[in-house]
Amino acid sequence: MTAQLIDGNALSRQLRSEVAQRAAALTARGHQPGLAVILVGEDPASAVYVRNKVKACEDSGVRSIFEKYDADLSEAALLARIEALNADPAVHGILVQMPLPKHIDPHKVIEAIATSKDVDGYSVLSAGELMAGLDGFRPCTPYGSMKLIESTGQSIKGKHAVVIGRSNTVGKPMALLLLQANATVTVTHSGTPDLGYHTRQADIVVAAVGRANTLTADMVKPGAIVIDVGINRKADGKLCGDVDFEGVKEVAGWITPVPGGVGPMTITMLLVNTIEAAERAAAR
Numbered sequence: 504m505t506a507q508l509i510d511g512n513a514l515s516r517q518l519r520s521e522v523a524q525r526a527a528a529l530t531a532r533g534h535q536p537g538l539a540v541i542l543v544g545e546d547p548a549s550a551v552y553v554r555n556k557v558k559a560c561e562d563s564g565v566r567s568i569f570e571k572y573d574a575d576l577s578e579a580a581l582l583a584r585i586e587a588l589n590a591d592p593a594v595h596g597i598l599v600q601m602p603l604p605k606h607i608d609p610h611k612v613i614e615a616i617a618t619s620k621d622v623d624g625y626s627v628l629s630a631g632e633l634m635a636g637l638d639g640f641r642p643c644t645p646y647g648s649m650k651l652i653e654s655t656g657q658s659i660k661g662k663h664a665v666v667i668g669r670s671n672t673v674g675k676p677m678a679l680l681l682l683q684a685n686a687t688v689t690v691t692h693s694g695t696p697d698l699g700y701h702t703r704q705a706d707i708v709v710a711a712v713g714r715a716n717t718l719t720a721d722m723v724k725p726g727a728i729v730i731d732v733g734i735n736r737k738a739d740g741k742l743c744g745d746v747d748f749e750g751v752k753e754v755a756g757w758i759t760p761v762p763g764g765v766g767p768m769t770i771t772m773l774l775v776n777t778i779e780a781a782e783r784a785a786a787r
């Protein structure tokens with residue numbers, strides 16, 4: 504193995520201890536930060552993620568308000584719950600776990616969340632703030648991926664970054680964050696004919712497509728930083744990313760594992776955004 508492992512669990516521990524200090528300071532002033540986490544339905548993967556989020560809150564001194572609803576909850580009832588949480592001064596962040604049941608429009612739900620509590624950074628306004636270079640809430644997965652890249656100590660300025668995937672939650676905001684850091688950014692996707700042509704020129708590759716083995720060793724420039732956002736489940740039930748880890752680790756300079764890379768950082772940045780929201784509320 505030539506690549507250095509970028510340890511998302513270790514970086515998370517470090518950042519979460521800073522979160523815990525900020526949470527304690529707010530709590531001492533009578534403003535304990537609070538995150539509402541809403542889960543609708545029985546998706547087993549969602550249940551695992553939500554449990555991890557609630558546990559991360561507890562470990563950092565952030566109060567979690569966990570609400571679980573049956574899959575037949577009406578859209579109107581969910582919107583009414585969000586209105587109530589918007590008005591609750593003890594709630595600083597609101598996260599509605601995706602995906603939602605088909606009869607609920609996720610856009611309506613996301614736009615119902617007060618911008619000041621949009622700690623997922625999923626709303627049109629938060630996306631616009633990112634686009635405009637204003638400091639709103641950054642979506643947690645790309646925000647955490649930036650922290651992982653920064654943790655290598657390598658400068659991002661002037662580097663060629665290739666993002667694989669163009670989702671609203673990861674690919675697009677990731678490209679904007681890399682641009683903001685003065686990288687030269689190429690965005691590729693399922694319609695890109697020769698993916699390897701692009702990735703072989705990349706100093707930084709962020710793989711976020713949701714398909715195992717999308718990035719293989721022959722597609723990576725020696726010494727590159729490789730960030731694997733994918734979460735795929737293999738036939739044996741084990742998790743794997745979008746990157747062929749075993750092959751790529753022999754070529755890359757740095758690489759994130761799955762699990763233990765981007766996943767824990769997504770939750771960490773959710774805590775960071777929640778603390779930020781609580782500090783802003785306390786300053787008002």
Ligand SMILES: Nc1nc(=O)c2c([nH]1)NC[C@@H]1CN(c3ccc(C(=O)N[C@@H](CCC(=O)O)C(=O)O)cc3)C=[N+]21
Pocket residue numbers: 551552555598599600601602623643734742761762763764765766767769770
């Ligand atoms: N409103 C909303 N916000 C989200 O941020 C959101 C969402 N909906 N829906 C689903 C995706 C997925 N997601 C993950 C978070 C943590 C891990 C994570 O901690 N993964 C561990 C492994 C966990 C395991 O073993 O299953 C790791 O990579 O080490 C994974 C995935 C957040 N999401």
